[in-house]
Amino acid sequence: MTFPALTRLAQTSVPGGTEVRDEESSVHDQVYEALANRLIQGQLPPGKSVSLRTLASGLGVSPMPVREAVRRLIAQKALELQPSNKRLRVPSLSEDRLRQLMMARQWVEPELAFRAVAAMTRDVIAELKADDQRLMAALGKGDVDGYMQANHAFHFRIYRLAQADLFLDMAKTLWLQSGPFMRVVFGRLGTVQLPQDHHQELIRAFETGDAGAVRQHMSDDVHEGMELMLEALKG
């Protein structure tokens, strides 16, 4: 679970070091993106404990920007402070919480897809098809990580088109929360019986501009994935 150091940050840097601020995002942002990616892709399992200093040295930065990134992730419930310890870890999901997650995702993501219809272009559809091919290829190879990444790329390529920042943020937060658990479930099941993907139908609906069908297929896709997680949690 070592983290590749942030390449952009090579040139650190004694106290109050000499950074060029313009045109590049802050260290805090880079740390946040690095952690968020790993969470969404499920590279940090639920219950995994993490620590500021470990993360910081792994990324080659001081604990300071890590604290801010972590605080942000805690606000999104993507990390939590154990009340007893005050120690940091990746949260586990109760069935109750998973059900709420499922309901929320099923509300916001079809809406995002619906709104994306108007902004859809041939180019983006081509990219979606590429995402879906990567996804199917990963399925074929039993590559769970590849599946997780391609699935994420596919969905958020759509959501970004919706021009709905608030909803997009909600979706990001919900994925951050479900990522670790989703990875465990899919890893356990193997990639064989992964959900019948509705991506093909989704793409077709985008091509014909049928917004109602887009909404429905996205709803089905989310529903099926979450149902799988629910079964895994109970079983």
Next chain:
Amino acid sequence: MTFPALTRLAQTSVPGGTEVRDEESSVHDQVYEALANRLIQGQLPPGKSVSLRTLASGLGVSPMPVREAVRRLIAQKALELQPSNKRLRVPSLSEDRLRQLMMARQWVEPELAFRAVAAMTRDVIAELKADDQRLMAALGKGDVDGYMQANHAFHFRIYRLAQADLFLDMAKTLWLQSGPFMRVVFGRLGTVQLPQDHHQELIRAFETGDAGAVRQHMSDDVHEGMELMLEALKG
């Protein structure tokens, strides 16, 4: 716009000072609560710029815990960093964003109210009635701040009963985002033509245990308030 110092924090404190950690929340949490309250009650107008050091000295703490609280509020879109400046301020709402806020609130809050029905007790109903009386009294006096506070108390007294942490967090975030703007609108309108409140009907529905009616009345209440904001934004 001075902030009363955090009373609990009187005993600060040279570097690495001597704090008692157990049983009391961290300074960061207290700062967060202080800021969140002021935002929800609309005491910080949209566009208002704030600064870490000013907040810190106003609260009698070092900038450190304020940075973490602020980072958390930024994650909730209750504060924002201006991209040009990297300076901190209370966000303004576009019509587009307000509409998304409205849709989200209208999805999650009726659901929370619906779930609260099962856990409702005579005691809580009595407290709700007290909240509503405070609200009406504030209305009579033209006391916008009192209205904001009583309204918030009323709603979240219900939502807390729902035993749905994720939804509750979503509602908190949404209120944090709408608070500043709501205060401006109600302040501009005066308290005269505030929305016909549905609180009485809501209380009655809780008393009879009619969950469907609870959901409907909450939906109406949220809808009406947000419509008022929408008109104010356009007009």
Next chain:
DNA sequence: GCCTCGAAAATGTGATCACAAAATGGGAAA
């Protein structure tokens, strides 16, 4: 009077230090 320019103050960001509490680990006792 109005504008311009430069010095001073303020601000966000990152690094480092200090401290209390919790976790860890290894050796002694049973």
Next chain:
DNA sequence: TTTCCCATTTTGTGATCACATTTTCGAGGC
């Protein structure tokens, strides 16, 4: 071997320092 205890290490938290950038504001020139 197992269990208990204490020293060492690790961890989160808050304060402070250093630095580059931006804002502020008053003096001087038109």
